[in-house]
Amino acid sequence: MSTRTTTGTKAPGNPARTGAAVAPELAKRLARVHGVMFDIDGCLLLADQPSGYGGTVLPGALEALEAVRATGRNFVCFTNGSFQTPSAIATTLRELGLEVRDDQVMTPAVVAAETMATRYPGGRVMVFGGEGVTEPFAARGVQMVDQDQALAGRAGEVAAVVVGWDIEFGREKIVAAAEAVLAGAELYTTSAAPTFASHERLNVGVSGFIAAGLTHVTGRPYKVLGKPSAEAFGAICSRTGAQPEEILVVGDDLRMEAGMARAHGALGVLMTTGTNSREDAGEAGVEQTPDLILDSLEELAALLQEHGAPMPAPTDEETP
Ligand SMILES: [Mg+2]
Structure with a gap:
């Protein structure tokens, strides 16, 4: 993380703009945003803890949602x-004053559960994680296998290993998972983020840590199902009812949010x-360059209001 600059400063060599005045093409794209x-x-x-354990609401968050x-x-x-x-995260957000319904909160475990249910119907899936992972899987009828079942000679029957936030895993579980992967199970993780933003402590991303370890042991690659994956982006489109080019992705991590927006034709902030x-963005490759850089959600709220009327999709005859 490098030092922040003042609002309105353009990063060297970075085309992204900030502030209320945006380029006509960007204004047009903002007006098309539906989700x-x-x-x-x-x-x-x-916060100093993973999502769902309180924290401090950042300035403009209420205004942006509104x-x-x-x-x-x-x-x-x-x-x-x-x-x-x-639902636990939504409850926390409401306690912090943000008006968010349960069905307006998504986690990569939800994306993973939907992907498993679709990709391996009736298949057995070994899962790393607590309730945050197992609840979405159970809700979608995914058959989960624990480490004892996997170790009891059934590893070959495991269709996939999905690694989520698991802080209680031990050697036995790693052995069972590695055997399953070596026997042919596909390896997935909910997130490969090395860290999450927090107040002070280094908030280590546990899921990617375990998945990378399993790749180290087995030599098999893992696939990410959370941001910035196509699966995650598809889930955002279906939840918001928007087309890819009508999606605005807002986040603080270039690899996760700006990268996902770029990869799937959405607008990235x-x-x-x-x-x-801002300096990080200036140094990022084109595949992670955001369309806009903002220092406050208050600025985003103003932009959404200013470019608030969703416009019909442009026709072939339309000129920029
Ligand atoms: Mg973040």
């Missing part, structure tokens, strides 16, 4: 943490209130 994805940690709030509603758009709050269930700074 907004808000990251939670480092974007809506700052601006989305007032302009007839939909939103989802999408954390890349899978420690808590969506970097908030400088968490992991990455």
